[in-house]
Amino acid sequence: MPFIPHTENDIKEMLATIGVDHIDALFDEIPSELRCGELDAIPPGMPEMEVSRLMQMRARADGQPLCFIGAGAYDHHIPAAVWELTTRGEFYTAYTPYQAEASQGTLQLLYEYQSMMTALTGMDVSNASLYDGASALAEAVLMAVRGNRKSKSKRILLPRNLHPTYRRVVHTIVRNQQIELVEVGYDRVTGSIDHAELERYSGEDFAALVIPQPNFFGILEAVDELTNWAHDNGMLAIAVVNPMAMAILRPAGEWGDLGADICCGEGQPLGAPVSSGGPYFGFLCSTDKLVRQMPGRIIGKTVDLDGKIGYALTLQAREQHIRRSKATSNICTNQGLMVTAATIHMTLMGGEGLQRVAAASHANTGKLTQALTSLPGVETVFKGAVFHEQVLRLPIEVTKALRALAAHNVLGGFDLSDDYPELGDAVLVCATELRNEDDIENYRGKLERVIQSQVQTPCQLKPDW
Amino acid sequence: MIYEHSRVGRRAMAQAPSEKVEMAGIPDAMLRASQPPLPEVSEMQAVRHFTRLSQKNFSIDTQFYPLGSCTMKYNPRACNTLASLPGMLSRHPLAPDTHSQGFMACLYELQDILKIVTGMHAVSLTPAAGAQGEFAGVAMIRAYHDARGDKERSEILVPDAAHGTNPASAVMCGYKAREIPTGSDGDIDIEALKSALGPQTAGIMLTNPSTVGVFERRIKEIAELVHAAGGLLYYDGANLNAILGKVRPGDMGFDVIHMNLHKTFSTPHGGGGPGAGPVGVSKRLEPYLPIPMVDFDGNDYRWLTEQDRPDSIGRLSAFAGNAGVLIRAYIYARLLGREGMHRVSEYSTLNANYLLKRLMEAGFDAAYPERRASHEFILTLKKQAKELGVNTMDFAKRLLDYGVHAPTTYFPLLVPECLLVEPTETEAKEDLDRFVEIMQTIKQEAESQPEMVKQAPHTMPVRRLDDVRAARELDLAWKPGA
Structure with a gap:
């Protein structure tokens, strides 16, 4: 029996000790009319070698296309040591460090993680992870509503150039608490938050302004101005950042005169493979002042009976297992293993390594933009400076173009036509440090052919603005 | 702390692009003034540090981990x-x-x-x-x-x-x-x-x-x-x-x-x-x-x-x-397949009922002695706490000294001095028997040398931690210069 060690003899002895004749007797408290029969519709078990064959086939079926999609998940190099260490059984098969003395490995690692995240974001404190970037933003919004002492408002300003799925997730998670999300548009020329539109809300009561850096279009926002504006209007500033960008851009804790109040985002670029969208991890950092409003696990440094340094879960009175219905969040299980990988990843890369990756990704996206805009009719949509993504407009229908490219094993970017129809045939492209010049040329050549083959058909649509 | 191994200019050189290119097109005011203060260590130092950290953990792969309500069973490789x-x-x-x-x-x-x-x-x-x-x-x-x-x-x-x-x-x-x-x-x-x-x-x-x-x-x-x-x-x-x-x-x-x-x-x-x-x-x-x-x-x-x-x-x-x-x-x-799914409940329930019976025979009290255990059960150490002054937390900490992760303690809240024990189906009979022996030994220790049990654990990387200090003098991140 796979994974079950019992011998016939064990079973006999154990049943005799319990005082029953057969295992099924142990289920005698379940009313018999509720019992289910055999699970015939589930296939029978397979030995490891057969499951292995099946999974190899499934993995191969999806090919390994050349990918220029970013849009919230970024393909970066991960040092071999990261997952070698992360999948050590002592990390992989431990659980939440409830018994601190027997969990110092995980606890110290999480403390080191918190230290590195505060170093990267310039914030005072970090929690030990949330599920992903989108749900971390939802928690940040709830935290801001609880934590803004100047405002009792349950309204939040959420820019339209924030990741569309993040906006949907925030809506799902906060809507039943009567929190209102007010959308702020973007400037059609620069691609950044429309400051004139924002100014219309000046003097109104909001709990927080959400500031992405970079925003979904890859464009860098005027974070100082936005942070100061939020503070001048009694709002908290919630930064949603790419942690890789934080290696090279001014960190959220240094935005404006006072710094952002909360900084959250998707941790995936720090050591997690893109792997179909998860598991990743959400990070959440804040000022000292807001630490008691934080959701999730937090690790503190302390001493033991002998005065020796040790680490423990702390401020647990915020959490559901203590505070129940009055907890800051319902989160229990988080993304511990992904944070283990991220901590090792940041250690191996160091500040210099992350900066090189960030700079190389920025440069490669620049090269990609240059190569693609050399094609007739392909142009950048926005004028603003970017981190490592760019919005391009194509001279042909974008959905068809991407499908044609995919047929040639190039994933040409994220189709913006559903979420931002006002942009016309726009695609969001990304080239990390892993896409080299051959890859870029491969994309350019294929797009050229796709355009040539489709431009004859009268499908050229210009946006109507 | 990983930061203790950090020296300015030391890096895991093989891990990043070989040069740092210019950040063209981004205004200087948007850029970071200095590198983020992350550790600067060699690859071997990192590997050794995190390997050693891992060794300070209890885990399913290394210890019996009967943490009730968490189903800590073997995770097939x-x-x-x-x-x-x-x-x-x-x-x-x-x-x-x-x-x-x-x-x-x-x-x-x-x-x-x-x-x-x-x-x-x-x-x-x-x-x-x-x-x-x-x-x-x-x-x-x-x-x-x-x-x-x-x-x-x-x-x-x-x-x-x-x-x-x-x-x-x-x-x-x-x-x-x-x-x-x-x-x-x-x-x-x-x-x-x-x-x-x-x-x-x-x-x-x-x-x-x-x-x-x-x-x-x-x-x-x-x-x-x-x-x-x-x-x-x-x-x-x-x-x-x-x-x-x-x-x-x-x-x-x-x-x-x-x-x-x-x-x-x-x-x-x-x-x-x-x-x-x-x-x-x-x-x-x-x-x-x-x-x-x-x-x-x-x-x-x-x-x-x-x-x-x-x-x-x-x-x-x-x-x-x-x-x-x-x-x-x-x-x-x-x-597992369909037949394996039936086995999951059968053997997790067999293990729990066997372990409960043996512990009761060894003098421990079940919270619900008239009931059939499911895949887990609750012991209450109310008697031991009252008679010996050694409570559930002390038992839990002493278990660590014997190389067993403690069961869930003080949950659910309505049973006083409780341990929620979930052995799972992947544990062998001899490991359950060993748990019973350890619990018996701790009970004897609680009778003969209660102070020692109340001070447990004695063999872990740290002894009991000052949770009050952790919450009052908050230290949640290492800061440069600290």
Whole structure:
């Protein structure tokens, strides 16, 4: 029996000790009319070698296309040591460090993680992870509503150039608490938050302004101005950042005169493979002042009976297992293993390594933009400076173009036509440090052919603005 | 601390691009003035540091880990190896369906397997953990009532023994959580339930077997009462391991459930996660399931999104939840097959009842001695605490010295001085016997040298920690110059 060690003899002895004749007797408290029969519709078990064959086939079926999609998940190099260490059984098969003395490995690692995240974001404190970037933003919004002492408002300003799925997730998670999300548009020329539109809300009561850096279009926002504006209007500033960008851009804790109040985002670029969208991890950092409003696990440094340094879960009175219905969040299980990988990843890369990756990704996206805009009719949509993504407009229908490219094993970017129809045939492209010049040329050549083959058909649509 | 190995200019040179290119086109004012203060160490220093840290952990791979309610069973290595195949790891979440058929086939089949094993009408895999599954479940209950114009329902009932996530999830969905007491036999107090039910009842959240480790025998009656009051039943799948292939939440009358794949389907606990908390529903809640889900038309798999499912409560994460965890659970389910699923409940229940019987024979008190244990059971050390002055926490800490992770302590809150013990099906009889011997030894130590037990642990990397200081003199991050 796979994974079950019992011998016939064990079973006999154990049943005799319990005082029953057969295992099924142990289920005698379940009313018999509720019992289910055999699970015939589930296939029978397979030995490891057969499951292995099946999974190899499934993995191969999806090919390994050349990918220029970013849009919230970024393909970066991960040092071999990261997952070698992360999948050590002592990390992989431990659980939440409830018994601190027997969990110092995980606890110290999480403390080191918190230290590195505060170093990267310039914030005072970090929690030990949330599920992903989108749900971390939802928690940040709830935290801001609880934590803004100047405002009792349950309204939040959420820019339209924030990741569309993040906006949907925030809506799902906060809507039943009567929190209102007010959308702020973007400037059609620069691609950044429309400051004139924002100014219309000046003097109104909001709990927080959400500031992405970079925003979904890859464009860098005027974070100082936005942070100061939020503070001048009694709002908290919630930064949603790419942690890789934080290696090279001014960190959220240094935005404006006072710094952002909360900084959250998707941790995936720090050591997690893109792997179909998860598991990743959400990070959440804040000022000292807001630490008691934080959701999730937090690790503190302390001493033991002998005065020796040790680490423990702390401020647990915020959490559901203590505070129940009055907890800051319902989160229990988080993304511990992904944070283990991220901590090792940041250690191996160091500040210099992350900066090189960030700079190389920025440069490669620049090269990609240059190569693609050399094609007739392909142009950048926005004028603003970017981190490592760019919005391009194509001279042909974008959905068809991407499908044609995919047929040639190039994933040409994220189709913006559903979420931002006002942009016309726009695609969001990304080239990390892993896409080299051959890859870029491969994309350019294929797009050229796709355009040539489709431009004859009268499908050229210009946006109507 | 890793920062202690850090020296300016030292780096793991092989790991980054070989040169730093200019950040062209970005105004200087937007750039960071100095490098982020991360550790600067060599690759070997990092490897040694984190290997040594790992060695300070108890884990399933190294110790018996009977942490009640967490199902710490063996995590088959094949699940990790096969979920880490290059095609699996490199697939971008926004890759088109043409490049996702293999991945989606796994998810679709997992949806089906979970549907069958729980007796539910439909399943969405997307919640990232149990608590997010609870959130999704209660949000669906709310969506159902709202769609019927039934807007006066404001309360979710939870047993007093429930996991803290239950009331916290209810509140996140805008409900009040109202507690129902547990009777002396471990079943819910039916009279109290009856008087709590009313037009304000949106639903009830139950774990079955319950958090006190016994099967709620009057579940059918409870379901009828709650349904008659217009409420819905939520099943917290924390203890699904106990009943896999024996009784299905759908047949018990539950309308919505979550499953913890990191428990029942043996995906790793990872030092705190990631988990996965798929939700299953009865027919009337099907329109509200969170998205995305996977559909199959006989030829191709495709994502179901907002367009297909306009009444969905929406999305819970940027992509499709903890995909890699789902793949591990799928692999586990294929390795087990239907016959293996029956075995999960059979041997976890056999182990729990055997261990309970042996501990009772050794002089320990069960919280519910008249009841059959499920896959876990509660001991109460009330007697030892009173007579010897050695409490449950002391026993727990002393267990660590003997190389056993402590069971869950002081939960559920209603049983004084309790240990919630869950041995799981993957432990051998001799390991259970050894646990009994250790508990007996600690009891003897508590009689002969109570101070020593109260000071335990003695052999761990640290002794008992000053939790008060940790909370009062907050030190949550190493800072340069500290």
